[in-house]
Amino acid sequence: MKQPGVTMEVGNDGVAIVTIYNPPVNALALTIFDRLKEHFAAAMRRDDVKAIVVTGSGGKFSGGFDINVFERVHKTGDISILPDTSIDILVNVIEDARKPTVAAMEGLALGGGLELALVCHARIAAPKTQLGLPELTLGVLPGSGGTQRLPRLIGLPKAIEMMLFSRSITSDEGKKLGLVDAVVPKEELLKVSRQWALEIAGGRKPWIRSLHRTDKLGSLPEMHHIINTARQQAKQTAKNMPQHQACLDVIEEGIIHGGYHGLLKESKVFRELVARDTSKGLVHAFFAQRTTAKVPNVTDIGLKPRPIKKVAVIGAGLMGSGIATALILSDVYVILKEINSEYLLKGIKAIEANVQGLVSRKRLSKDKAEKALLMLKGVLDYSEFKDVDMVIEAVIESIPLKQKIFVDIEKACPSHCILASNTSTIDLNIVGEKTKSQDRIVGAHFFSPAHVMPLLEIVRTEKTSPQVILDLMTVGKIIKKVPVVVGNCTGFAVNRTFFPYSQSAHLLVNLGVDVFRIDQLISNFGLPMGPFQLQDVAGYGVAVATTKEFSLAFPDRTFESPLVELLIKNGRNGKNNGKGYYIYEKGSKPKPDPSVFPIIEECRRLTNIMPDGKPISITDEEIVEMILFPVVNEACRVLDDGVVVRASDLDTASVLGMSFPSYRGGIVFWADTIGAKHVYRSLQKWYKLYGNFFRPSRFLEERASRGIPLSAPASASSGARPRL
Numbered sequence: 075m076k077q078p079g080v081t082m083e084v085g086n087d088g089v090a091i092v093t094i095y096n097p098p099v100n101a102l103a104l105t106i107f108d109r110l111k112e113h114f115a116a117a118m119r120r121d122d123v124k125a126i127v128v129t130g131s132g133g134k135f136s137g138g139f140d141i142n143v144f145e146r147v148h149k150t151g152d153i154s155i156l157p158d159t160s161i162d163i164l165v166n167v168i169e170d171a172r173k174p175t176v177a178a179m180e181g182l183a184l185g186g187g188l189e190l191a192l193v194c195h196a197r198i199a200a201p202k203t204q205l206g207l208p209e210l211t212l213g214v215l216p217g218s219g220g221t222q223r224l225p226r227l228i229g230l231p232k233a234i235e236m237m238l239f240s241r242s243i244t245s246d247e248g249k250k251l252g253l254v255d256a257v258v259p260k261e262e263l264l265k266v267s268r269q270w271a272l273e274i275a276g277g278r279k280p281w282i283r284s285l286h287r288t289d290k291l292g293s294l295p296e297m298h299h300i301i302n303t304a305r306q307q308a309k310q311t312a313k314n315m316p317q318h319q320a321c322l323d324v325i326e327e328g329i330i331h332g333g334y335h336g337l338l339k340e341s342k343v344f345r346e347l348v349a350r351d352t353s354k355g356l357v358h359a360f361f362a363q364r365t366t367a368k369v370p371n372v373t374d375i376g377l378k379p380r381p382i383k384k385v386a387v388i389g390a391g392l393m394g395s396g397i398a399t400a401l402i403l404s405d406v407y408v409i410l411k412e413i414n415s416e417y418l419l420k421g422i423k424a425i426e427a428n429v430q431g432l433v434s435r436k437r438l439s440k441d442k443a444e445k446a447l448l449m450l451k452g453v454l455d456y457s458e459f460k461d462v463d464m465v466i467e468a469v470i471e472s473i474p475l476k477q478k479i480f481v482d483i484e485k486a487c488p489s490h491c492i493l494a495s496n497t498s499t500i501d502l503n504i505v506g507e508k509t510k511s512q513d514r515i516v517g518a519h520f521f522s523p524a525h526v527m528p529l530l531e532i533v534r535t536e537k538t539s540p541q542v543i544l545d546l547m548t549v550g551k552i553i554k555k556v557p558v559v560v561g562n563c564t565g566f567a568v569n570r571t572f573f574p575y576s577q578s579a580h581l582l583v584n585l586g587v588d589v590f591r592i593d594q595l596i597s598n599f600g601l602p603m604g605p606f607q608l609q610d611v612a613g614y615g616v617a618v619a620t621t622k623e624f625s626l627a628f629p630d631r632t633f634e635s636p637l638v639e640l641l642i643k644n645g646r647n648g649k650n651n652g653k654g655y656y657i658y659e660k661g662s663k664p665k666p667d668p669s670v671f672p673i674i675e676e677c678r679r680l681t682n683i684m685p686d687g688k689p690i691s692i693t694d695e696e697i698v699e700m701i702l703f704p705v706v707n708e709a710c711r712v713l714d715d716g717v718v719v720r721a722s723d724l725d726t727a728s729v730l731g732m733s734f735p736s737y738r739g740g741i742v743f744w745a746d747t748i749g750a751k752h753v754y755r756s757l758q759k760w761y762k763l764y765g766n767f768f769r770p771s772r773f774l775e776e777r778a779s780r781g782i783p784l785s786a787p788a789s790a791s792s793g794a795r796p797r798l
């Protein structure tokens with residue numbers, strides 16, 4: 075079968091096997107629902123069919139409702155294309171049918187896929203099948219009965235956890251909880267499911283409609299308590315998002331008024347949520363992340379990734395130890411090199427602590443932790459480098475040092491070996507200048523902590539070979555990162571786009587705006603913390619070094635504030651010594667420190683930029699815009715210079731590298747929702763008032779004046795520059 079569809083085969087035993095076909099994940103496209111309906115109708119009509127088994131082809135049950143349909147709703151605004159599957163098909167055609175259906179699940183049953191299984195009268199799963207309702211990550215809720223049936227099958231607390239945190243479980247846990255009736259080897263999945271279906275039809279096994287069950291729901295007061303606790307939690311963990319509270323409302327409706335009423339409300343709220351900005355942003359983020367895997371002239375020219383079995387990491391500091399941790403956790407053998415045994419031991423201890431941290435947070439089993447640590451070997455020279463497939467250099471940001479290391483590794487490593495640098499700022503052409511292997515030189519820019527943060531910027535120069543880029547992308551995926559291929563410039567994509575972020579915050583402070591007001595507004599906007607707290611946490615050394623780097627690279631648009639240096643002079647070092655803009659005490663949340671105000675006053679006297687010496691009067695909204703529009707402006711320059719393949723790559727990079735709120739879709743997507751015109755006009759106004767820092771870029775000006783979205787491809791601009 076070439077087109078997405080559903081097949082039905084009736085066996086001599088009287089069981090109809092209904093199979094969903096829509097590779098790669100058997101997403102439930104609109105046509106699939108039509109075909110399911112037709113085949114079920116035929117199965118009911120046919121006298122030779124006693125029972126039905128529904129399954130998915132290619133070892134996967136289903137990855138859920140087709141998310142492309144959400145995207146179509148977002149583009150057209152036409153909500154009517156969403157089908158009413160919940161009652162029309164799932165209840166009327168399957169759950170309330172005269173013949174029983176069993177779900178035979180393998181690989182994954184997610185979202186609408188699991189909901190299809192929940193209406194069946196029993197569920198059989200192959201081992202390690204992933205079962206979950208991750209709809210909230212798309213800004214919606216389970217819209218095909220999941221909010222009603224999952225609590226009825228496994229109880230409210232676990233069902234709420236699975237839905238609100240989009241946490242999936244495997245078959246074995248599903249069996250313990252009552253979601254799965256039996257776990258059987260995949261070779262026996264269909265055989266057991268057929269048998270089970272016949273036994274239900276013959277009255278030898280119970281015929282259960284999960285919507286009608288109440289035995290696992292508990293008493294009404296208990297339910298209210300569980301739901302209210304979840305509501306409070308969601309207020310903290312899911313700020314600015316409507317779907318969590320909405321999901322709890324819908325669950326509650328079913329508990330109070332019965333499952334069928336719950337379904338009706340679920341259907342209505344589902345449609346409302348699909349139309350909201352949160353869903354638009356999250357669905358964009360979903361596809362944007364997957365699109366990063368498509369790199370023209372790299373992934374589309376028939377190259378095959380080479381196996382990378384052994385990687386050397388040079389430098390066992392914070393970054394090196396984080397990178398080594400990420401590699402060994404994914405079964406990649408690591409040679410960790412340092413210049414003396416003291417540093418090496420420190421690095422190995424840091425790696426052990428990283429791994430141990432995952433064990434104590436129950437994210438890794440003890441067995442796996444022990445196995446991972448066996449993949450690590452510390453060395454003090456290059457003798458072990460003769461058979462490595464890749465080197466990642468992660469030493470301090472010193473050009474002569476990096477250049478020497480690259481000359482040394484060119485000699486010590488085999489000729490196929492990838493030579494990568496984790497530099498966050500230095501031009502890779504300069505790093506590799508003294509070697510003859512420039513086609514093998516590439517940037518592998520991890521974000522700290524490298525074993526936790528999901529983004530990997532792969533920085534290529536004009537000379538990096540497509541094979542090397544493909545290999546690094548593959549390693550990135552193996553170690554569970556999202557690789558984004560970017561071009562070579564100061565700060566690459568993420569740090570360059572976001573360098574104006576803290577500078578505009580400092581500019582505002584020098585104009586008289588309160589630091590804590592700024593931090594509060596930015597965290598209300600959805601970033602995990604404001605720019606000043608971030609500076610405290612990252613350490614002032616980083617702030618000083620990066621400002622220097624960017625003021626050298628982009629002197630026309632750098633705002634240099636003496637505040638950080640004044641803080642250091644006053645004995646403050648941020649979180650490092652417990653005293654920055656905030657006070658940091660063990661066991662309590664950071665508290666704003668009023669004793670920082672005189673230092674800020676001194677800074678304001680030095681810069682003397684307040685109009686008439688008085689603090690500016692400014693709205694909350696304008697503060698957020700004055701901090702984020704310069705970032706959008708730099709994003710425009712990044713797009714204009716072709717540093718990223720496409721605008722959505724920068725969205726992914728901003729979400730995964732800077733924790734820009736995913737429900738706003740990413741920096742460019744967010745700017746487009748506001749409109750290039752408004753961003754341009756605001757920057758133009760501030761440029762006139764406060765100077766060059768805000769000067770709108772050529773790209774922004776053109777897009778605003780011609781009414782073209784910032785995310786439109788380069789070909790939409792006149793005088794487009796060569797792309798990556």
Ligand SMILES: C[C@H](O)CC(=O)SCCNC(=O)CCNC(=O)[C@H](O)C(C)(C)COP(=O)(O)OP(=O)(O)OC[C@H]1O[C@@H](n2cnc3c(N)ncnc32)[C@H](O)[C@@H]1OP(=O)(O)O
Nearest residue numbers: 099101137138139140141142184185186208216217218364
């Ligand atoms: C009414 C209902 O309640 C509403 C719903 O069901 S909403 C949908 C709920 N389901 C989900 O959220 C699951 C989304 N998918 C995923 O999490 C992951 O894709 C997965 C775990 C299924 C597979 O992951 P992985 O193997 O890494 O493959 P991944 O690269 O993500 O996806 C493979 C392809 O399938 C596509 N895909 C995955 N799930 C899809 C879906 N539900 N609809 C449409 N396309 C989907 C991806 O876009 C990608 O396409 P591409 O190759 O053209 O880029």
